[in-house]
Amino acid sequence: MKRYPRKLSAIDAIVVLWATSGALLIRFGLIDDADAAPVTTYAIFTVVISVAWWVMLGAWDSRVPRVLGSGAEEYRRVFAASLWLFGLVAIFSYAFRYDTARGYVGLALPAGVIGLLVARWMVRQALCAERRRGMSSSRVLIVGGSSAADHLITSLRRMPLAGYTPVAAHITGANPSLEINLDVPVVGNAPDVQSVIDALDASRADSVAISAGSNIDPGVLRRLGWALAARETRLILAPALTDVAGPRIHTQPVAGLPLVHVSTPKLTGASRALKRLFDITGSSALLICLSPLLLAVSILVKSSSPGPVFYAQERIGIKGEKFRMYKFRSMIEKADDQLSTLLASQGSSGKPLFKVNDDPRITSVGRVLRKYSLDELPQLINVLRGSMSLVGPRPQRAGEVALYDDDAHRRLYVSPGMSGLWQVSGRSNLSWEESIQLDLYYVENWSLIQDIVILFKTFKAVFASQGAV
Secondary structure, eight states, X not given: OTHHHHHHHHHHHHHHHHHHHHHHHHHHOSOOTTTHHHHHHHHHHHHHHHHHHHHHHHHTTTTOGGXXXXXXXXXXXXXXXXXXXXXXXXXXXXXXTOXXXXXXXXXXXXXXXXXXXXXXXXXXXXXXXXHHTTOSOEEEEEEEOHHHHHHHHHHHHHOGGGOEEEEEEEETTOOTTSOOOOSSOBOOOOOSHHHHHHHHHHHTOSEEEEOTTOOOOHHHHHHHHHHXXXXXXXXXXXXXXXXXXXXXXXXXXXXXXXXXXXXXXXXXXXXXXXXHHHHHHHHHHHHHHTHHHHHHHHHHHHHHSSSOSEEEEEEEOGGGOEEEEEEEOOBOTTGGGGHHHHHHHTTOTTSSOOOOTTOTTBOHHHHHHHHTTGGGTTHHHHHHHTSSEEESSOOBOHHHHTTOOTTGGGGGGSOOEEEOTTGGGTGGGSOHHHXXXXXXXXXXXXXXXXXXXXXXXXXXXXXXXXXXX
């Protein structure tokens, strides 16, 4: 894993030099007698700004292993470091009345940022490919109570691209004579420094994750941190918080204690207005751009089987409000009349996800439409009218909502969407419990950036027809 920061250091240097040198050549061209002085000055400036840019990327910890391979934090740090650098250049130019060529900055900054992000993405693909094969990941020793350790192990294995591989567990306070059902070997149980160090050596781990229920005294935990620092082993604290995104977590040191503040999720006022503006703009643009495709699909549906082109069904939206959701018809006429019989025959009539496996009601054209989610396109009308959003939990029938537990009802806090987290994380291949967990994560951690990322992932999932039904 250590080779990736070194590789990124070299790649950053190459990209930065490419952006600044290219801006110099494009802005000033080749050197001639008339322009020799400004070109020479900007050649020196190019060297200085290139070194400063490279140093700034390191100062913002954009190459540290913990941000590589998963999530947007790496990209955010690259972007922030670049903006800060050129912001400082602007302040310097204003303070010392140094006339920096706008054309030079206007070329170097966007070219460098785009080049850095593309290069980071390419390196990430190679890293993720290795992590899928079980390589380039931190070997983690889990320390904590049995149930908390099991939850942490399951969570880390669900996201292998994050780069953490649980290899053993140290179940503090557990009775060695009792069987502990974990997917990793249990290599210790005493809540003291030496026991954890012995477990670390036995498991050959390079990181220690302290989960809830560890029952380790604060003084012991402090000495454990010292011992791990001396061995250059990472210490990770995993509090009993689930489905909370980074922007909602704030750490505040108080009296030597790192207090973790979790802000309350809110999708009201300006946030809701911003999401609605995004929905109106996006749905309008998509309806205009896709109008030829919508016409072609309408003709195919009408000519393939008897029945209307569009199918409208009552669904449950935000705060339990009912609305009519539109789709291209992909089933035979009166398909809903057969639903209860088909659900009963496969033994899933009591589950809050009315999905029929190998559904015989789907037409031949309908299978193609569903494979590439083309049947969902008329829901852009729902988005434009405000009953749905481009991104959110999928709307369900009243019968499905009636089977919700208290947690699942939280899905109704936001407008239902054409796409959502579970659609881009496996689509119909996920279980109901996994789908609910992803939807609740979305509700609790909404952001406009997350909506944009989900939409990009949706296009990828659709074209790859992953988990299509």
